[in-house]
Amino acid sequence: MKPTNQTNSWTTVAASFVLSILFIYILTRRKRGSAISHCASKILPSPFQLPIIGHLYLLNGNPFAVMTNLSKKYGDIYRLQLGTVKTVVVSSMRLIRKVLIEQGADFGDRPDFMRYNILFSNDRGNSLAFCDWSRVQKTRRALARRFCHTGIYEDKISAAIGRSEVQLLNALQQDQENFGCAAKRLKLNVQKACASIFFDFFCSEIIEDWEGDQDFLQTVQKFDEIFWEINQSHPTDVLPGLAPIFRSHLNQVAGMGKFIRDLVVRRIIEPHMERLDKDNLEDFVDILLAHLEEAEPESMLTMDQVLYELEDFLGGHSAVSNLVGRAIVEIATVTGLSKTIYKQHFEVGNKDYILAVIYETLRKTSSPIVPHVASADAYLDGYLIQKGTMVIINNYELNTSSEYWNDPHIFIPERFLTETGKFCKPSHFIPFSNGRRACMGYQLVEKVAADLILGIIKNFDITPTQKPNILPQSCVAIHPDEQLRVNLVPRDS
Numbered sequence: 001m002k003p004t005n006q007t008n009s010w011t012t013v014a015a016s017f018v019l020s021i022l023f024i025y026i027l028t029r030r031k032r033g034s035a036i037s038h039c040a041s042k043i044l045p046s047p048f049q050l051p052i053i054g055h056l057y058l059l060n061g062n063p064f065a066v067m068t069n070l071s072k073k074y075g076d077i078y079r080l081q082l083g084t085v086k087t088v089v090v091s092s093m094r095l096i097r098k099v100l101i102e103q104g105a106d107f108g109d110r111p112d113f114m115r116y117n118i119l120f121s122n123d124r125g126n127s128l129a130f131c132d133w134s135r136v137q138k139t140r141r142a143l144a145r146r147f148c149h150t151g152i153y154e155d156k157i158s159a160a161i162g163r164s165e166v167q168l169l170n171a172l173q174q175d176q177e178n179f180g181c182a183a184k185r186l187k188l189n190v191q192k193a194c195a196s197i198f199f200d201f202f203c204s205e206i207i208e209d210w211e212g213d214q215d216f217l218q219t220v221q222k223f224d225e226i227f228w229e230i231n232q233s234h235p236t237d238v239l240p241g242l243a244p245i246f247r248s249h250l251n252q253v254a255g256m257g258k259f260i261r262d263l264v265v266r267r268i269i270e271p272h273m274e275r276l277d278k279d280n281l282e283d284f285v286d287i288l289l290a291h292l293e294e295a296e297p298e299s300m301l302t303m304d305q306v307l308y309e310l311e312d313f314l315g316g317h318s319a320v321s322n323l324v325g326r327a328i329v330e331i332a333t334v335t336g337l338s339k340t341i342y343k344q345h346f347e348v349g350n351k352d353y354i355l356a357v358i359y360e361t362l363r364k365t366s367s368p369i370v371p372h373v374a375s376a377d378a379y380l381d382g383y384l385i386q387k388g389t390m391v392i393i394n395n396y397e398l399n400t401s402s403e404y405w406n407d408p409h410i411f412i413p414e415r416f417l418t419e420t421g422k423f424c425k426p427s428h429f430i431p432f433s434n435g436r437r438a439c440m441g442y443q444l445v446e447k448v449a450a451d452l453i454l455g456i457i458k459n460f461d462i463t464p465t466q467k468p469n470i471l472p473q474s475c476v477a478i479h480p481d482e483q484l485r486v487n488l489v490p491r492d493s
């Protein structure tokens, strides 16, 4: 559930229509009451008196900020009826820990949104990130866990980053010569760098020619569109009956998924199947394909599961490139920060400083956690949460409140460093979540983002433009049409 800044008039009209229906629906539900509340030993509070403007903000502003305000009145756990979806919002670290860890087995499923199904061949169960918890999911996570360990595959990931960084710096220098501005196509160049690292690392597919490889360029663009899409809420998530009105958007979503899928099959899967040597598994694709014929039925993967697991991980590059983009925008806004990063890393030798910059970017973004869903009826803090209830883990206050951080609106990487300069993260800050559905890519994020930002800063000073980007909070994604408005000043000039 993320804010959408860039709506056209059609979507505004449609959204107003949807909200009116939603509001009427909420009122009707109120009269009927809720199954949760009358079964529960304690009655879950619910903001029934919320004026319609509140619901408007919930969908169009920063929903996490709105839900935080509601928690001031209704407490750290309360329920919302979002269209047809029963929802519970939890806000305190104590309850978030219960949902993610202590009672993780009860809250390990994902919402059944129409768009998730459409993206994954009409079955979100194909996706590692949007499926419900299952034995297959355990297998899929186990297969990926080892590969995402940058320590185990240190050489492979370092080689992939090294190759890509050379191309990135060439592209920036080329733009400096051609346009007098190295930042002219910075976002696209960072996206291409991240994508080529991920293709190289996971699939041993080295992209030699960024500009001439049309498949590659289109894939980068489609993944970015998908990343934006899944980071937004959509009326059909909670009111699937509205699908006919949004048919063209839903078809577009299906088209994005299909494009990526066709490319992954043609360019990655088919060549890998032809050369697969089970005694010498070369990369992540080989590991997944070897599992197609695994003897144990519970841990055997279907071709769709293999395909989408691979896509989930390849798509991770969009998360990294958007994060790097955000970090660069933040660095530009703090006077002298680019020089400080250079000094700390390349002169003082403090390798943790850049990590602090990355975590401060995640904090300031207030990077959200994907909603969970109750996989069984379960009691949470004395309230009965029915099976199928969506649980929104609202980390907004934990990330942005002055109760937890000094000057929370200011970008201060040092808050993640001890007095001796060592990286240190408070336990209430969990941008990659925790427990059985926790992010599998955080080590890759740290390594790839750090190396790319340092590669840029080694060669360029990052300074602000007169019109800096204003990026939405509680959403890592940057709109696909938004460019990074910063200057890159060559260090030797």
Ligand code: HEM
Pocket: 100, 128, 129, 130, 141, 312, 313, 314, 316, 317, 319, 320, 323, 362, 367, 368, 369, 370, 371, 372, 431, 432, 433, 434, 436, 437, 438, 439, 440, 441, 442, 444, 445, 476
């Ligand atoms: C900016 C970077 C990223 C952030 C902030 C981030 C954060 C998250 C969060 C909050 C979740 C949900 C955890 C939960 O529901 O409890 C998640 C899930 C996941 N992430 Fe990331 N992530 C990032 C990048 C990546 C990358 C690069 C990869 C892969 C290479 C990746 C792989 C996954 C997977 C596979 C899941 C689903 C796990 C499951 O549902 O079992 N993530 N991530």
